[in-house]
Amino acid sequence: MLLSEVFMPEFIKLDLKSGEKDEVFEELVDHFCKATKLPVRDAVLAALKEREAKMSTGIQNGIAIPHGKSAAVDKMYGVLGISKKGIQYDSLDGNPVYLVLMIIAPPVEAERHLHLLQRMAELLRSPSFYKDVTAAENKESVFSIIKRYEENFSFNE
Numbered sequence: 001m002l003l004s005e006v007f008m009p010e011f012i013k014l015d016l017k018s019g020e021k022d023e024v025f026e027e028l029v030d031h032f033c034k035a036t037k038l039p040v041r042d043a044v045l046a047a048l049k050e051r052e053a054k055m056s057t058g059i060q061n062g063i064a065i066p067h068g069k070s071a072a073v074d075k076m077y078g079v080l081g082i083s084k085k086g087i088q089y090d091s092l093d094g095n096p097v098y099l100v101l102m103i104i105a106p107p108v109e110a111e112r113h114l115h116l117l118q119r120m121a122e123l124l125r126s127p128s129f130y131k132d133v134t135a136a137e138n139k140e141s142v143f144s145i146i147k148r149y150e151e152n153f154s155f156n157e
Contacts, residue, residue, distance in 0.1 A: 003119060004147045006078035006103065010035045012139035016083040016100070021058075024087050025049065025066060028079045028102045036077070043072035044104050058091025062134075063124055067103040067117065069110065076105040076112060080142065082134055098134055123149055 013031045018024040029044045047068030051057065058064040064087070079102045086096030101120060105113040123129055129149050136142045 002150055003078070003116070003123065004143065004150055006076060006116060007080045007101070007143070007146055009139045009143045011077065011079045012142050013079065013081045014136070014139060014142070016081045016087070018083070019085065019087055021052070021064075021087060021089045022049075024081065024083070024089075024097075024100060025052075025102075028066075028081050028100065031081070032077060032079045032102075032104070035079075038073070040070070040072035043070045044068070046070070047072075047104060048102070056090045056092055058089035058093075058097050059121075059124075060091065060093040060095075061127075061130065062086075062095060062098040063130065064089050064091065064097040064100045065103070065117065065120060066100065067105075067113070069105050069107045069113065071106055073104055073106050076103065076109050076116065078103045078116075080133075082136075082142070099130060 016027055018027045025048050029041055033041050047070040048066050051068040057066045081100040083098050086098055089097040091097055132145045133142055
């Protein structure tokens with residue numbers, strides 16, 4: 001599964017307004033519900049918060065990957081959000097988050113969900129990817145950057 005299949009332009013939100021983790025979850029889920037027209041806000045929020053309660057998904061270097069599983073969706077979705085001011089996220093490194101990649105998947109796609117998380121982790125190890133995405137001017141540019149890095153990045157299959 002490619003990131004460009006999940007983080008399509010309609011699921012990219014530039015200039016996140018939220019400054020706190022719970023608020024950013026709501027902002028990203030609202031964006032997701034608006035883009036998909038699915039009435040699943042509460043179920044998706046609950047899935048994200050349940051996973052977050054186990055351990056922070058704020059990994060390091062300004063990046064967070066909140067994710068969860070919910071029967072409220074019929075396939076895997078992703079929403080990418082960028083914050084210019086930073087989000088207080090309780091990250092593992094203690095620093096604010098600027099790039100948030102949210103994933104929600106149905107329970108039956110657990111293996112694909114894990115595979116996507118692995119691909120994201122590999123891609124996010126590239127400091128230039130983070131820099132390019134967070135500097136992008138519009139969601140189409142972000143999407144192009146994702147596709148370009150995927151094409152040029154050798155993933156371990």
